[in-house]
Amino acid sequence: MAPTTLAKAVNMGLRKAMESDPKVLVMGEDVGKLGGVFRVTDGLQKDFGEARVIDTPLAESGIVGTAIGLALRGYRPVCEIQFDGFVYPAYDQIVSQLAKMHYRSQGTTPLPVTIRIPFGGGIGAVEHHSESPEAYFAHTAGLKVVACSNPVDAYFMIRQAVVADDPVIFFEPKRRYWEKAELDESATPPPLHSATVVRPGDDLTVLAYGPMVRTALEAAAAAAAADEGRSLEVIDLRTLSPLDLVPVLESVRRTGRCVVVHEAPVFLGMGSELAARITEACFYSLEAPVLRVGGFDTPYPPSRLEEAYLPDLDRVLDAVDHAFAF
Amino acid sequence: MSVASSLGGQAGGGEVAGGLMGRAAPETSSVATSTTAGPELVQLLTPEGERVSHPDYALDLTAEDYRSLYRDLVLVRRVDVEATALQRQGELGIWAALLGQEAAQVGSGRALLPGDYAFPTYREHGVAYCKGVDPLKLLGLFRGVSHAGWDPHDHNFGLYTIVIGSQTLHATGYAMGIQKDGTEDAVIAYFGDGATSQGDVNEAFVFATVFNAPVVFFCQNNQWAISEPLERQTRIPLYQRARGFGFPGVRVDGNDVLAVLAVTRAALRNAREGNGPTFIEAFTYRMGAHTTSDDPTRYRLASDLETWKLKDPLERMKAYLVRSGMADAAFFAGVEVDADALAAHVRKGCIEMPDPDPLSIFDGVYAEPTALLAEERARFAAYLSSFADGPQADADSAAATAGGR
Ligand SMILES: Cc1ncc(C[n+]2csc(CCOP(=O)(O)OP(=O)(O)O)c2C)c(N)n1
Numbered sequence: 005m006a007p008t009t010l011a012k013a014v015n016m017g018l019r020k021a022m023e024s025d026p027k028v029l030v031m032g033e034d035v036g037k038l039g040g041v042f043r044v045t046d047g048l049q050k051d052f053g054e055a056r057v058i059d060t061p062l063a064e065s066g067i068v069g070t071a072i073g074l075a076l077r078g079y080r081p082v083c084e085i086q087f088d089g090f091v092y093p094a095y096d097q098i099v100s101q102l103a104k105m106h107y108r109s110q111g112t113t114p115l116p117v118t119i120r121i122p123f124g125g126g127i128g129a130v131e132h133h134s135e136s137p138e139a140y141f142a143h144t145a146g147l148k149v150v151a152c153s154n155p156v157d158a159y160f161m162i163r164q165a166v167v168a169d170d171p172v173i174f175f176e177p178k179r180r181y182w183e184k185a186e187l188d189e190s191a192t193p194p195p196l197h198s199a200t201v202v203r204p205g206d207d208l209t210v211l212a213y214g215p216m217v218r219t220a221l222e223a224a225a226a227a228a229a230a231d232e233g234r235s236l237e238v239i240d241l242r243t244l245s246p247l248d249l250v251p252v253l254e255s256v257r258r259t260g261r262c263v264v265v266h267e268a269p270v271f272l273g274m275g276s277e278l279a280a281r282i283t284e285a286c287f288y289s290l291e292a293p294v295l296r297v298g299g300f301d302t303p304y305p306p307s308r309l310e311e312a313y314l315p316d317l318d319r320v321l322d323a324v325d326h327a328f329a330f
Numbered sequence: 331m332s333v334a335s336s337l338g339g340q341a342g343g344g345e346v347a348g349g350l351m352g353r354a355a356p357e358t359s360s361v362a363t364s365t366t367a368g369p370e371l372v373q374l375l376t377p378e379g380e381r382v383s384h385p386d387y388a389l390d391l392t393a394e395d396y397r398s399l400y401r402d403l404v405l406v407r408r409v410d411v412e413a414t415a416l417q418r419q420g421e422l423g424i425w426a427a428l429l430g431q432e433a434a435q436v437g438s439g440r441a442l443l444p445g446d447y448a449f450p451t452y453r454e455h456g457v458a459y460c461k462g463v464d465p466l467k468l469l470g471l472f473r474g475v476s477h478a479g480w481d482p483h484d485h486n487f488g489l490y491t492i493v494i495g496s497q498t499l500h501a502t503g504y505a506m507g508i509q510k511d512g513t514e515d516a517v518i519a520y521f522g523d524g525a526t527s528q529g530d531v532n533e534a535f536v537f538a539t540v541f542n543a544p545v546v547f548f549c550q551n552n553q554w555a556i557s558e559p560l561e562r563q564t565r566i567p568l569y570q571r572a573r574g575f576g577f578p579g580v581r582v583d584g585n586d587v588l589a590v591l592a593v594t595r596a597a598l599r600n601a602r603e604g605n606g607p608t609f610i611e612a613f614t615y616r617m618g619a620h621t622t623s624d625d626p627t628r629y630r631l632a633s634d635l636e637t638w639k640l641k642d643p644l645e646r647m648k649a650y651l652v653r654s655g656m657a658d659a660a661f662f663a664g665v666e667v668d669a670d671a672l673a674a675h676v677r678k679g680c681i682e683m684p685d686p687d688p689l690s691i692f693d694g695v696y697a698e699p700t701a702l703l704a705e706e707r708a709r710f711a712a713y714l715s716s717f718a719d720g721p722q723a724d725a726d727s728a729a730a731t732a733g734g735r
């Protein structure tokens with residue numbers, strides 16, 4: 005077992021998926037010879053050939069639209085969208101076609117397409133390279149939406165996404181691509197659509213996914229070390245649609261307090277749905293309203309401002325303080 | 331002969347269109363061999379610096395014009411080299427170099443009249459220069475202090491567009507507006523070879539031709555879209571695509587500033603005269619990496635670079651100026667002095683460019699203010715000031731950030 009980066013873990017997961025099923029294809033811009041701009045598909049074209057690892061023309065609607073056709077023909081395409089901000093040319097194909105075909109065909113036409121999207125900020129990029137568009141997709145019935153936060157999950161979740169018969173939007177936290185963890189490929193992963201408690205605690209529940217899981221864990225460590233010695237439970241949601249609320253509700257009933265953290269704008273973000281559902285289910289256990297930490301109602305700012313824009317440990321702790329002040 | 335007479339006007343007529351019709355579907359190799367452009371290439375200055383003529387594209391310039399074109403090429407390259415160095419030194423987050431594409435940009439940029447509007451990608455530093463945008467302002471985006479440091483209306487030069495192809499539709503719409511206003515202006519839309527695959531670009535072609543909009547589609551075919559070679563985007567030479575949409579296309583030597591100037595002028599004139607769009611394929615080469623984040627050794631051969639070095643746009647102009655006696659050593663020395671001064675201006679200005687105020691995150695989102703944004707801004711201001719004022723204020727700010735926003 006060697007320490008593996010998140011980028012490498014996705015790569016290994018894709019490799020495994022391609023070995024397991026000859027119908028699995030990888031397609032996108034620069035995914036072949038270059039191995040993707042983040043090298044997530046590095047070496048795959050060399051080993052599986054140009055027929056299975058396809059450098060596509062520069063057209064996202066084309067990538068997803070043809071992936072739908074390939075899926076109709078029995079293939080399992082894994083599309084890469086190079087950056088979050090470039091998925092919108094494919095939005096129509098994803099929302100009107102990919103998401104709805106199973107329903108329109110009365111369940112006769114599954115579309116096992118996976119769309120990988122590196123998402124989120126924190127890498128000092130120019131505009132359109134740091135966005136968090138997950139809510140657009142989670143809001144669309146017919147799509148499954150997941151976000152991995154660490155190498156181990158990345159490895160297993162991409163494999164699970166590829167074998168799933170529903171279309172899966174697979175978000176990868178690009179600022180965490182280079183973080184490492186021990187990866188045991190023989191481990192048994194939890195189901196794809198399950199949330200996991202990544203740090204147990206008693207006083208407040210922090211919900212996060214993707215890049216913000218690490219931030220939440222850092223905040224929990226800082227809260228434990230501070231004078232108040234607060235014990236935060238951190239849950240990695242992992243799946244955004246469907247949501248796995250079982251561990252979430254169990255936790256909040258115990259702690260009575262909850263903070264949701266994401267990079268995406270707070271307004272109508274994942275936190276809004278979570279806050280509503282938690283409030284409905286745990287109303288009598290709550291000591292404070294569910295609070296949200298996230299992006300502002302602004303476009304993603306120029307990179308020299310992203311440190312201020314992005315939720316960090318201090319912003320999370322500020323919300324924690326506030327939850328305890330109620 | 332102007333573009334109007336040689337390319338437009340007559341159905342199926344003209345050299346370019348007629349030649350196309352009679353030709354069988356080209357072999358892929360005619361596209362794949364990216365170092366050879368084919369006989370249809372419009373050229374007025376050979377790679378060796380020999381001035382040649384073209385039946386359709388006359389160009390009457392003064393010695394001063396020739397010298398100033400050369401000067402612009404040198405200055406634009408110098409800015410580019412300086413920006414690349416600034417990125418290496420950590421002053422810019424990233425830089426998209428125009429190295430090798432100077433003639434395509436200066437030639438087309440110099441063809442524009444002040445009223446003509448240019449819609450750029452992210453690489454049009456040379457066009458920006460021709461449009462009077464201080465190069466320093468371009469660096470702001472790449473440094474991460476702004477999304478664009480210039481007001482498009484001040485220069486008739488649009489915002490840099492990173493989402494591939496979008497701006498071609500904006501250009502077309504702008505041209506439709508000019509048409510409605512009945513003015514003599516024209517529009518030019520810049521995009522790359524990769525962009526020609528995007529739906530937006532193809533929709534722009536349709537709108538432009540259906541409405542006969544005064545727009546020039548200027549495609550810099552630099553042979554690469556990051557790691558993908560041209561043949562991943564097309565099976566026919568790009569300029570021939572225009573014909574299918576119903577407007578003329580022309581392929582020009584993109585490393586020949588004179589030919590680019592002449593062809594672009596003719597296309598703009600054609601647009602002004604009500605003859606609709608033209609597609610110009612400027613055949614060139616991306617001499618550098620896609621951006622400073624890219625590593626082209628992973629996907630292309632160094633030998634291609636060597637071939638294209640022999641077609642350098644600056645060298646051929648210099649050779650022509652020397653050979654024709656239009657410029658002497660003193661002139662070239664003077665250009666170097668100007669380039670050094672511009673580079674120094676760019677370097678100093680870049681390093682001194684301050685980081686924006688965190689609260690500027692909230693500026694300019696809407697034309698008319700919203701309560702939500704005002705509230706978020708006030709909360710964030712209180713939150714930020716809690717750090718400046720120590721632990722007591724910290725407690726107050728906790729209340730101020732209710733909702734975590
Ligand atoms: C919609 C969209 N998809 C993907 C990208 C990522 N990307 C940036 S530049 C580029 C290649 C562009 O190639 P080309 O149009 O030939 O222009 P060049 O960079 O060569 O000037 C790609 C794929 C993007 N910016 N926008």
Ligand SMILES: [Mg+2]
Nearest residue numbers: 522523554555
């Ligand atoms: Mg290109």
